[in-house]
Amino acid sequence: MTKTIAITGKSGSGKTTIVKAFMNLLKEYFPDKSILLFDNDLTCELGYTFGLDIRNTIYGIRAGKHEYKTGIPSKMTKQEYIEWALEDILVKLDDNTDIIVSWLIASKDCRCPITKQINDALLKLISHYDFVIFDCEFDLKYLYQLVDTNIDLALIVSKPHKNSIELAKRIYEFSSKYAYNGQIGVLLNNAKEPYKNDIYELLNECKLDVFGIIDHDENIDKFTKNSAKIKESLQNIYSRFNLPQI
Numbered sequence: 001m002t003k004t005i006a007i008t009g010k011s012g013s014g015k016t017t018i019v020k021a022f023m024n025l026l027k028e029y030f031p032d033k034s035i036l037l038f039d040n041d042l043t044c045e046l047g048y049t050f051g052l053d054i055r056n057t058i059y060g061i062r063a064g065k066h067e068y069k070t071g072i073p074s075k076m077t078k079q080e081y082i083e084w085a086l087e088d089i090l091v092k093l094d095d096n097t098d099i100i101v102s103w104l105i106a107s108k109d110c111r112c113p114i115t116k117q118i119n120d121a122l123l124k125l126i127s128h129y130d131f132v133i134f135d136c137e138f139d140l141k142y143l144y145q146l147v148d149t150n151i152d153l154a155l156i157v158s159k160p161h162k163n164s165i166e167l168a169k170r171i172y173e174f175s176s177k178y179a180y181n182g183q184i185g186v187l188l189n190n191a192k193e194p195y196k197n198d199i200y201e202l203l204n205e206c207k208l209d210v211f212g213i214i215d216h217d218e219n220i221d222k223f224t225k226n227s228a229k230i231k232e233s234l235q236n237i238y239s240r241f242n243l244p245q246i
Contacts, residue, residue: 002127003243004149004182006134008175009157010167014189016045017220018157019135021231023097025238026131029246033130037099040143044101046135047091049225056089057103058122058146062114082114082121100125105146122147139171140178153241154179155211160191160199169206183242185209189230192216212237 005022007015019037026035039046039054047054060066061082068088076084090098106115126132126149136143140154154175158168168186176184188199191213203210217229239245 002129002132004126004132004134004152005243006136006140006143006151006154006179007157008136008139008154008171010138010159010164010171011041011043013157013159013164014214015041015157016049016135017225017227017230018155018187018189018214018234019046019133020049020225021227021234022133024226024231025234026133027097029238030130030244031096033096034128035097036126036129036132037093037097038126038132038134039099039101040134040136040146042103042137044103047099047101049223050093050099052091052099054091054099054101057101058086058089058118059103059105061085061089062106062118078113079117079121082117083124086121086125098129102146105142107145119147123149138174140175144178150181151179151184152182153243154182154184155187156185157187157189160188160213162202165199165202165206165208169208172208185211187211187214189214190216211240 007019009015023035023037026033037046044054056066066085066089068085070088073084086100090100092098106112134143140151156168156171156175158164172184172186186208188210191199199213212233214230214233217227220227220230
């Protein structure tokens with residue numbers, strides 16, 4: 001059964017870095033399992049961390065602007081076409097890992113048939129993978145407007161300052177209803193030792209569920225967003241997550 005992980009938070013909080021660290025950790029723990037990276041952030045930054053400039057998006061399918069890698073098969077229903085098109089825009093990173101980019105999306109209020117058709121096709125695509133990691137926008141609403149999927153684990157990435165933690169509380173309030181079947185909590189990123197006591201005091205005031213603290217890594221690769229130290233920090237708290245355990 002597919003396990004879904006949604007990484008949310010303010011732009012600049014380190015969401016993409018956490019996505020990469022989570023991916024690397026899952027590949028280490030479960031080398032034979034399949035992973036889909038789902039870039040739902042409007043910056044579309046995730047692909048660039050792999051050295052890719054991904055232009056074919058789910059929005060391109062909806063808008064009829066996608067340039068297909070192959071000719072369009074004949075005699076397909078509209079639903080079959082969308083399912084085929086989603087497969088066409090997948091980018092393979094390795095034998096077990098793919099990435100797909102959404103970019104702009106339509107509101108759930110849109111009554112166009114394609115809104116439901118894309119939702120249904122994405123649910124089918126997601127079910128083909130063991131793990132799906134969503135690199136989300138500010139909160140889970142933007143993802144929900146695209147695909148109404150179950151979220152097993154929602155991590156709100158926050159920097160360890162008062163303003164960021166207060167914003168994380170707002171994101172928690174906005175996103176809780178979209179992750180009601182799974183876990184949702186805060187992951188404090190880029191924490192430096194002198195401030196840790198102050199952080200805990202702020203968290204108690206905001207009454208937030210906190211999974212853990214990710215230590216600052218001054219050696220992080222700014223282009224690939226890879227960090228062995230951040231991956232190790234995730235490894236230390238992995239047992240707290242509602243995910244398959246080693």
